Amino acid sequence: MSGPRPVVPGFHPDPSVVRVGDTYWMVHSSFEYAPGVPLYRSADLVSWEQAGHVLARPSQLDVSAAPGSGGITAPTIRFHDGRFWMVTTNLADGGWQTLVSAEDPLGEWSEPVRMPEVRGIDPDLAWDDDGTLLVSHAGFGAGGPAGLVQQAVDPATGAVLTARRRLWQGTGGRFPEGPHLYRVGDLWYLLIAEGGTERGHAVTTARGPSPSGPWEPCPHNPLLTHRGVESPVQNTGHADLVQRSDGSWAVVFHGVRPRGTSPEFHVLGRETFAAEVEWADGWPRLGEWLSPPGGAVAVEEDLGGPAWVAPRRFPGELLSRVEGGRRLTAADPDPASEDLAFVGRRQEHLHARYRAAVRVDGVGGLTVRIDARHHLDVEVAGDRVRAVAQVGPLRSVLGEAAAGPEAVLEIRTEPATGHFSSTTLGPDVVVAGVVGPGGFTELGRLDGRYLSTEVAGGMTGRLGGVWCARGSLVVRSFAYAGADDPQELP
Structure with missing residues (x-):
């Protein structure tokens, strides 16, 4: 099969990436499988090796009640104040968000801080100018999905410090989710997934003067989608941006490689791909895909x-x-x-x-x-x-x-x-x-x-x-x- 190759092949969905020094670190969803949240490292965003798992101990992870495709979903990894931080949702044990940290990602990560009042999936971590931790996520309510919301959270206890505030909901695609916030210059950028994680999947972005908006949608949305495109890679979405040490940018995202007769079938799950990102008129644009060499x-x-x-x-x-x-x-x-x-x-x-x-x-x-x-x-x-x-x-x-x-x-x-x-x-x-x-x-x-x-x-x-x-x-x-x-x- 021709076309770009995944940088992390096989079932590795919902990638999140951070660079510290000259090393990139990336995590993925693991659902009902233990240990949880596979951790990868790379020097170039193309060649990755598995460094272990973030949730590597039973005291950090309970998925004993997880059904198939239940359990750990959509982690985010960030570096702040000398520590690595990872947050994810455990849908199997009633505690909702799980926050852990480590000075050395190759060592033991901390015992979890839980956020039972942050109800939803796809949590993001961002720190405001005053050091307040902001958790943006796809919220759940009594009636089901509540759209993209944000709360300030105490990282030491998991207690919420503010009520929910609504964020930008995207361009009209179903299931706005996977939010990530970035400070770039004087502006904040919000990157989200929408359209569902199947053929309508897409990545869109908006910007604003603060991490809570108000939000101006990118006039060139979507940043990334393969809906309606003839390509061996489909269902592209759920992205995370990262800046290299030389100032250039890249993006990681997941996609599938379907084959066979219509409607086509994918067997490896959602795999992680990567591409260059170029900035024009204050907005990110998708560049050339990064593809590792093939071979057996x-x-x-x-x-x-x-x-x-x-x-x-x-x-x-x-x-x-x-x-x-x-x-x-x-x-x-x-x-x-x-x-x-x-x-x-x-x-x-x-x-x-x-x-x-x-x-x-x-x-x-x-x-x-x-x-x-x-x-x-x-x-x-x-x-x-x-x-x-x-x-x-x-x-x-x-x-x-x-x-x-x-x-x-x-x-x-x-x-x-x-x-x-x-x-x-x-x-x-x-x-x-x-x-x-x-x-x-x-x-x-x-x-x-x-x-x-x-x-x-x-x-x-x-x-x-x-x-x-x-x-x-x-x-x-x-x-x-x-x-x-x-x-x-x-």
Whole structure:
């Protein structure tokens, strides 16, 4: 697929970025997965590495009651008065906003300060000239969304200091959200998302003499949108501006890479892209997109590494070290439960292969999933290995073979075939099987649209990993290979 590449691929939506010195730091939404709020760093806004998670301890994060795509949404990261600050919404525990800080983002972040009176999502952090912390957000009321609002907050206690005041509501698009405030010269700029996070997504901006307005809309709005545009990247929005040390500006935002027949299907979730920003007549204008080089990735993974997460639990609650690998223990004896033990990592490429060498004492194996009700499993149980598809309430065995408790399991995503006008053309095909002395043996395949956001719904993307429904399994090795061009896969 041609077109710009994401700077942080895979399920990394709602980016927020800050520069301190020569280093850029960026955070993303994590929803029901723990640890929460993945943290990335970069020297150039193009090449990023994961530095860990901001909400890395159970005392900071409780998503045990989060449904699929519930939990942690739309963080903001800022640097003020010698400290890094991160605020986000936890929709799963009743405390609304979560504010933490750290002098060193690579160290431990503070215990959370909660803001139960700041009801809404997408909180922003900005400090007025007198040092007052202003939290702008998409407010919720008794009747639902209340538009973009702002409150002064005590960062030490989370108590609100002022009543809500309404901000600029955008250019008329649905769901004005994702506000970010910036002081540029003598003016304040308000950047927001509107139009919904699907095909109508857009970024618009306004400016005013104070952080509460009054607001003058940019005459060239939207700053960014791909609605109605022929592009391999769609749903662009939810942006954050950052200034380089040389005075130039850039913007990060999320988008999706849909494929297949109409309405097209995206499987990786919302990924983070970046572009240059140029200023003209006192307004930001979108410049050239920043795109990292392509190529294949092939890595051996440690299940305890920074990329690994689990739904509603921390991986450490499910994993233990044993001789020759890591043991994953079932969390619930009910195979139909949404709380099956699962640990995984994001699929970061349009085409990928997952391979795991396991010993199963019970029921478990390898899986690629978009949520608990949409996944393709390679299941080892007793002396059989099966490819099993779960699509909503329907669970179907696609194929099976004899196997012992020791097995090498593999799931591949392969290019879909068919005419663009045919309903048979999905985004890809997901193939499950086993690896033996003679190579890979396919057990079953599934149209990739059944593991897409357009079918499953929600706000996340595909993850691949290991699962256990009963007993335990020992993972002796786990490998991921990915490429946007399938010809580049090893």
